[in-house]
Amino acid sequence: MTGRHAAARRTRGGTWRPGVLALVGALGLMGGLGTQAYWNDQATVTGTAVTSGTLDLLVDGQQGNPSTYAWSSLSMTDMAPGESKAGTITLSNAGTTPFTVSATATASGNLDPHVTARVVLAGSATTDTTYPRQETCTGGTQTFNDTLGNTGKSVISSTSTMAAGASLVVCVSLTLATNAPNSMQGKSYTPVFTFTATQAAS
Template sequence: MSSHRRTRTRRPRSGRLRAVASLGAVGFLALGLGAQGTFAFWTDQATVTTGSFSSGTLDITLNGQLAGAANNGGTTTLPSFALSNMVPGESQAIAFPVANNGSVGLTYTVNGSATGGLAPGMQFTVATGTAGNTGTAANGNRTGTCSGGNLASNQVLNGTPSSVVGTARSLAVAAQESICVIARLDPQAANDLQGKTMTASLIFNAKQVGAP
């Protein structure tokens, strides 16, 4: 009995399959080539600038003097605030403007010091308002007064600066107020203070508003 071997015949690919395969190869090739190319990236830039910044000035003046940064910490003199041949109880007053000449608000306090043998017997009162002086040396009744309320009364000063007006006072920009000072020889001045002299200094300490 003879045997017959079945032969399997491979069917050729259809034209459609070959076309799809060809397109896939072309697509892969195109994709590979495109990944190696270069591209343009657009950019933009914008800038904002500030306006001008500037610092302010803190400037306290006394009696219209000591204006400007060059006079910071300076001293001015009131030559008319003097009295000779005083006897116990006599006094003299003087008033002068304290002004804010700077561009920011300020507060100020006052310290005082004195030198000379008469210092232990002299008393200083600081007030607001205008000054008035009455009496004569011949009568031994010269008296100085201030029209406003007292900020400090009968302060005795010595060689070490001490607080006279400890409660800060405020001055807005361009504002001023009249400060009045009375210097009096203690009515109970000791006999050994005869023939003595003294000079005093009042130090106005200014700070910007809000400073401790």
């Protein structure tokens, strides 16, 4: 072997055999290759922004919260027994989140036990200016027809889902009973409706 000096080893028969140390040295060089580093690289990825939606119920284009919206179309003066008044409001989804709407109502004033409130979804209000005035809600789906009282009654359990930009007309008629006693002259009645929008279930 040119250029190398191998240690000799004596065999049992007394003969020296060169080359064993040269083989050990070659294995050592091969083992050293395993300590070298591999190339590597990194990449950083940033997610785009996540924003929350909005849930916004409007009544005739108004907020109705925190200030109370006055339902002027449901007002009537000098109501006599047997007369009725009807009016509509439009609920709309001005946010980005679909929702359903429920409603409760109360009434104050001495006339309360003698006035029947009728609630109709997607109904229209008739107009009558001659005595005895007989206005009502036509079409749509009736959800309530009773006196209100002051404890809060459910007048709309739940509407169908209203998508963003959708609207729904609610019609209400108020009728003073024909048998309202004489003592109810000059008395008042004020209904209060609370509409609640709730995020629609997925």
